[in-house]
Amino acid sequence: MSAKSGRYDFGEIEKKWQRHWHEHKTFKASDCVDSKPKYYVLDMFPYPSGQGLHVGHPEGYTASDIVARYKRMKGFNVLHPFGWDAFGLPAEQHAIATGTAPDTTTRKNIDNMRRQTKSLGFSYDWDREIATADPDYYRWTQWIFLKFFNSYFDETEQKAKPIDQLPIPEDLSEDEKRKYVADHRLAYEADVPVNWCPALGTVLANEEVVGGVSERGGHPVVRKPMRQWMLRITKFAERLLADLEEVDWPESIRKLQFDWIGKSIGAEVNFKVDGFDEEIWVFTTRPDTLFGATYMVMAPEHRLLDVVTTDEHRGQVEEYCRLAATKSDLDRTDLAKEKTGVFTGAYAVNPVNDEKIPIWVSDYVLISYGTGAIMAVPAHDERDFEFATKFNLPIVPVVEPPDGEEVELVKQGKLCFVGDGRAINSGQFDGLPTIEFKKQITDWLAQRRLGAEAVNYKLRDWIFSRQRYWGEPLPILHTENGDVAGLSEQDLPLKLPEVADYKPAGTGESPLAKVSDWVNVTLSGGSLARRETNTMPQWAGSCWYYLRYLDPNNDRQGWDPAKEKYWMPVDLYIGGAEHAVLHLLYSRFWHKLLYDLGYVTTKEPFKKLINQGMILGEDGQKMSKSRGNVVNPDKVVAGYGADSMRLYEMFMGPLEAMKPWSTQGVEGVYRFLQRLWRVVVDEETGELAPQVTDVQPDEATLRLLNQTIKKVGDDIERFGFNTAISAMMILVNHLSKQDVQPRSVVEKLLLILAPFAPHIAEELWQRLGYPESLAYEPWPEYDEELVKEREIELAVQVNGKIKDRIVVSAGADEEAIKQRALAGEKVVAAMAGKEAKKIIVIKSRLVNIVV
RNA sequence: GCCGGAGUGGCGGAACUGGCAGACGCGCGGGAUUCAAAAUCCCGUCCUGGCAACAGGGUGUGGGUUCGAGUCCCACCUCCGGCACCA
Incomplete structure (x- = not known):
């Protein structure tokens, strides 16, 4: 045991304060407090993995915690909650392998990760902790699903409405009516191609398919249409696009979402099939390139393909389609660069010139975009050009490029030109500029009912079902008469049943299909029904968790409208960039439905978004078990303490940047905290250091203090945590060299350090004699006058090269500065007797003498 | 291929709207303390030449604008991330 009993014992201190915060409920957020402005800081909640917390997690959590603690000190009522994205594949795979219930695994993992998270001293309101796999939570996920199921989209008002307000055409039979309604629900069933692996008897996610075979086991995977639940996100495409204008997000993320939605404006054009009434x-x-359409291509899955194919070509076409079905999306693109296709024997009639053009089938045309068929204009589309060249199809140029040497090549059909220009070979439209031509031809087509302006989005409807056990059951019944009914809200939650084993049913159905006493239901009237056995995808729970935090224990509603009105929107949302598209787009989508139905009051859920960068291993590589470069947060906390861990993660570099871990770097911030400790505490005795007294600080110290308070505050506001820490290091370095430590300076330093390293700040604050936690102490003010230097050193340049330095008072006027600068010996020497042509004075920076 | 982002000492990184490049930290070298070590403290540390004062060069490369460029403009190189036949 060391003789120095007063050392910085981070272990004891951190335990003590974590207990204190817990027992005093220091960070409990009060709802609907009108005396303070509110601030909602949200972290992307983690999946409770068996690996536990990764050093990447605390990076974002520390950043948000600094903001949360800072905002409290600035007088805000802060909501800072935490929870668990508890459904997910790993727990299910573990269940298949070991038989352990996913629920059990997940609870165990949550307990471990909660312990780890708490050990870092984040100021979460733990009374609001949620887990998406908890029936009290997923009850409301199911409730929102039923809102989708029981809503339709009103095209004219561009908003979702309850399904009972859907106008139904008069003359429909009961069956037709039911179908009409089903076709308008925002949650609907459809047959869509999925990755089906016959050997595993299950459907795989795209990332589970590598090179056409399953990632696990290497079994073949085919694209097979299967019945899936879908959410009509495409109806909201326009609003999801438009409202991107309203959010304060990184430009790159907005762009990613913009491109993902992928709006394009054009026209739909009708081609008759020669010899058919189709x-x-x-x-x-x-x-505008219609006159250059020399052939047509249909996707292999096109509805009319089989109809138009001639008997002579049928064998080839069918063989081609069969082959295309075995290709994954990836094979169709990346791996198979060379275009493939076969002629169907059929011809289409170009509506602008009545020319017959051959119809081909090729998988470079996607069934899921547009109409599943294209007019091919090889002269002005790279893909069509490649295809036409390979299969010797005619190339007719119809756009003359503005100028340049390639004009002749384009006109000879030897070069593909995709830009704008003037029309050629286009009959009466010749000479029109592209933009004008587009308008005229669209009108021309519309008048003859041969086409119309059309908008398409890359965004697809969301496949909202998985053939899995460990997810929210879809609250749906399939009745004997073939009807599909949503459960009534009173019957929620529909809990997951216990199952004997977690292996897939083998038929493509989820393991739930094997639980017959759960699946089969007798309705009140005595008729029978089957439960839907698909479950929701992992994204579901995270689509609305930020709302449940507002009112986590409400068992009558998902959330209280008054609390929603008070807390929303989320003011700051921090998480990884890997969720840039899907999670953020999906939750925006859900939010818009809830907005339309009046359950939330903001158009967008997340006002400001920040993405923390990835932390790499010490070797600069991505951390992974196989590389053996994974840093365990528990070890860092045990070795240096939570405060050092937090401080280091913030000191590494800009929050958004990707940066490598360095254990020696942790030691650096640890030394900083020890130095601070010794400024305040006598290491020998453990008493308050005798140098800490009530003296007035000297001017240099006072200026530095004021500059530091300003810088740390400004830096937190702009998320520049690394430079804030560096400023505090400068102040501590300065203080540690002084013989006396003015109490007022030390106290303010502790307050600005508290958001970053809260345990040590609380401990020293208490040792300075304050009985209460500093969590709600007002953020220190600074004196603008004391931030400015009184005397300034200026560099004196001659022709841009520094020759001398002068010290002037902050108020010195330009003329005086010039005189001082010119008087210097070194300057006189450098000017070598020449006349000053021009003297530039930048006050507080430099003087440049041009000769 | 397309779209983003980034290139600054041995390393992580600073540098406000163009104004002293390298703050802060790590590492390294030297010293103090110590029987010795750990810890701590002090000094030095962009490169080249010089014992030194000092001189010259320097922010991926090549040009340009400017009294002045890491910062602005043009062209290019490299790395990272995302998308990937969306007609």
Whole structure:
């Protein structure tokens, strides 16, 4: 045991204050307090993995915690909650392998990660902790699903409405009515191609398929249409796009969402099929190139393909389609660069010139975009050009490029040109500029009912079901007469049943299908029904968790409207960039439904968004078990304490940047905290250091203190935590060199350090004689006058090179500065007798003498 | 291929709307303290030449604008991230 009993014992101190905060409920957030402005700081909640917390997690959590603690000191009523994204594949896979219930695994993992999270001293209101796999939580996830199921989208008002307000055409039979309603629900069933692995008897997610075979086991995977639940997110595409204008998000994330939604404006054009009473619609963004359409391509899955194919070509076409079905999306694109396709034997009639063009089938046309068929204009589309070249199809140029040497090549059909220009080979439209031509031809088509302006989005409807056990059951019944009914809200939650084993049913159904006494239901009237056995995807619970935090224990509503009105929107949302598209888009989508139905009052859920960067291993590589470079937060906390861990993660570099871990770097901030400790505490005795007295600080100290208070506050506001810490280091370095430590300076230092390193700040604050926690102490003010220097050193340049330095008073006028600068010996020497042509004086910076 | 972001000492990184490049930390070198070590403290540390004063060079590369460029403009190189036949 060391003789120095007063050392910085972070272990004891951190335990003590974590207990204190817990027992005093220091960070309990009070709802609807009108005397203070509110501030809602949210972390992206983690999946409770068996690996436990990763050093990447505390990075974002520390940043948000600093803001939360800072805002409390600035007088805000802060909501800072935490919870668990508890449904997920790993627990289910563990269950399949070991038989342990996912619920058991998940609880165990949550307990461990909660312990780890608490050990870092974040100021969460733990009374609001939630877990998405908890029936009291997923009851409301199911409730929102029923809102989707029981709503339709009113196109004219561009908003969701309750399904009972849907106008139904008069002359429909009961069956037709039911179908009409089903077709308008925002949650609906459809057959869509999914990754089906016959060997595993299950459907795989895209990331589980590598090179056409399953990631686990390497079994073949085919695209197979299967019945899935879908959410009609495409109806909200326009609003999801438009409202991106309202959020304060990184430009890159907004762009990502913008591109993901992928709006394009063009026209749909009707081509008759020669010799058939059929017509094929195509979508194009370049209706001005219609005269250059020399063939047509249909996707292998196109409804009319089988109809138009001639007997002579049927064998080839069917073989091609069969092959295409075995390709994953990835094979269709990346791996198979070379275009493939076969002729169907059929011809379409180009509506602008009545020319017959051959119809081909190729998988470079996607069934899921536009109409599933295209008019091919090889002269002005790279993909069509490649295809036409390979299969010797004609190339007719119809756009003359503005100028440049490639004009002739384009006109000869030897070069593909995709830009704007003037129309050629286009009959009466010749000479029109592209933009004008687009308008005219669209009108021309519309008048003849051969086409119309059309908008398409890359965004697809969301496949909202998984053939899994460990997810929210869809609250749906399939009745004997073939009807699909939502459960009534009183019957929620629909809990997951216990199952004998977690293996998939093998039929493509979830393990729930094997639980017959759960699946089979007798309705009140005595008729039978089957429960939906699909469960929701992992994204579901995270789509609305920020709302449940507002009122986590409410068993009558998902949340109290008054609390929603008070707390929303989330003022600051911090999390990883990997959720840039899906999670953020999906929750925006859910939020908009809830907005339309009047359950929330803001259009957008998250006002400001920050993405923390990834933390790499000490070797600069991505952390992974196989590389053996994973840093365990528990070890860091045990070795240096939570305050050092927090401080180091913030000191590493800008929050958004990707940066490598360095254990020696942790030691650096640890030394900083020890130095601070010794400024305040006598290490030998453990008493308050005798140098800490009530003296007035000297001027240099006072100026530095004021500058530091200003810088730390400003830096927190702009999330520049690394530079804030560096400023505090400068102040502590300065103080540690002084013989006396003015109490007033030390106290203010502790207050501005508290958001970063709260345990040591609380401990020293208490040792200075304050009985209460500093969590709600007002943030120190600074004196603007004391931030400015009294005397300033200026560099004196001659022709841009520094030759001398002068010290002037802060108020010195330009003329005086010039005189001082010119008087210096070194300057005189550097000017070598020449006349000063121009003298530039930048007050507080430098003087430049041009000769 | 397309779209973002970034290139600054041995390392992580600072540098406000163009104004003293390298703050702060790590590492390294030297010293103090110590029987010795750990810890701590002090000094030094962009590169080149010089014992030194000092001189010259320097923010991925090449140009440009400017009294002055890490910062602005043009062209290019490299790395990272995302998307990937969306007609």
